Amino acid sequence: MKLIVGLGNPGVLYAGSRHNVGWTVVEALSGIYKVHLKKDSSTFALSAKVNFSAQFIILAMPLTFMNLSGIAVKALLKKYRIKPDRLLVVCDDLDLELGRQKVRPCGSSGGHRGLKSIIESLKDQGFARLRIGIGRPAKDTASSEYVLSPFNKREKEQLNLVIERAVACAGAWLTEGTAKSMNMFNRKEKLE
Numbered sequence: 001m002k003l004i005v006g007l008g009n010p011g012v013l014y015a016g017s018r019h020n021v022g023w024t025v026v027e028a029l030s031g032i033y034k035v036h037l038k039k040d041s042s043t044f045a046l047s048a049k050v051n052f053s054a055q056f057i058i059l060a061m062p063l064t065f066m067n068l069s070g071i072a073v074k075a076l077l078k079k080y081r082i083k084p085d086r087l088l089v090v091c092d093d094l095d096l097e098l099g100r101q102k103v104r105p106c107g108s109s110g111g112h113r114g115l116k117s118i119i120e121s122l123k124d125q126g127f128a129r130l131r132i133g134i135g136r137p138a139k140d141t142a143s144s145e146y147v148l149s150p151f152n153k154r155e156k157e158q159l160n161l162v163i164e165r166a167v168a169c170a171g172a173w174l175t176e177g178t179a180k181s182m183n184m185f186n187r188k189e190k191l192e
Contacts, residue, residue: 003058003082004029004170005045005073007091007114009148010063018134019147022090022114023061024159025132025166030059032167037061043079044072053175058082069114070121077122087127088173090166091115094143096133098155099162101169102186103130105178128178132166 006026007019014020030037030048037046037059047060058080062072077084091114096102106126109116119125137146151159165185172181 001056001058001080001082002086002088002174003060003076003080004088004090004174005060005062005069005076007066007069007089008061009066014148016150017148018151019066019092021092021132021134021162021166024163025090025130025170026059026061028163028167029170033059035059039063040079043075045076047076055174057174066114066117068117070117070119073118074121084122084124084127088170089115089118089127089129090170091129091131092134092147093131094134094136094147096131096135098133098135098158099165100133101130101162101166103128103169103173103178103182105182128173130166130169130173132162 004026006022008014008023009019033050033052035048035050037048040047044064045060045062047058050057050059058076060076062069064072077087091112093102093112105128108125109119115129134147137143169181169185172184
């Protein structure tokens with residue numbers, strides 16, 4: 001069994017924000033697999049079990065705020081008896097331009113507070129992460145303000161392709177593993 005977790009913040013105020021792009025990917029995956037994510041108070045998340053290529057996967061979106069994502073991820077891993085090396089966390093990344101994505105098998109938080117919370121809760125960095133580029137804000141905009149703001153009109157036009165690629169990458173991670181998904185998706189591609 002594997003677990004894919006999309007990071008974001010709960011509530012209408014944050015819906016569609018750059019910081020919630022991980023949620024958007026998991027929502028897209030749930031649409032493809034035709035499952036409805038249900039609230040599970042024991043894991044502090046919305047989740048669904050999917051039968052995928054003769055294996056089960058769990059799709060989840062923490063209902064904790066981003067900075068407390070580790071609480072939900074730890075509870076999900078415990079409930080479903082999944083080891084961290086079978087976890088993929090999908091999140092935003094300020095250091096990648098919109099349209100870029102990067103898969104890594106492990107590593108530090110890179111300053112992302114959701115990843116930091118997960119690493120601290122699990123006491124383990126050995127989980128895969130799919131970072132989706134949201135770009136950097138203008139010099140006069142604080143990063144914290146930028147990540148919580150919605151995508152602008154130009155970005156929204158590109159977002160469907162960004163999500164489509166991220167969904168394909170998550171599918172490759174499920175079937176081919178981290179190394180192959182890195183080879184397939186860790187390259188700069190032009191948005192059209």
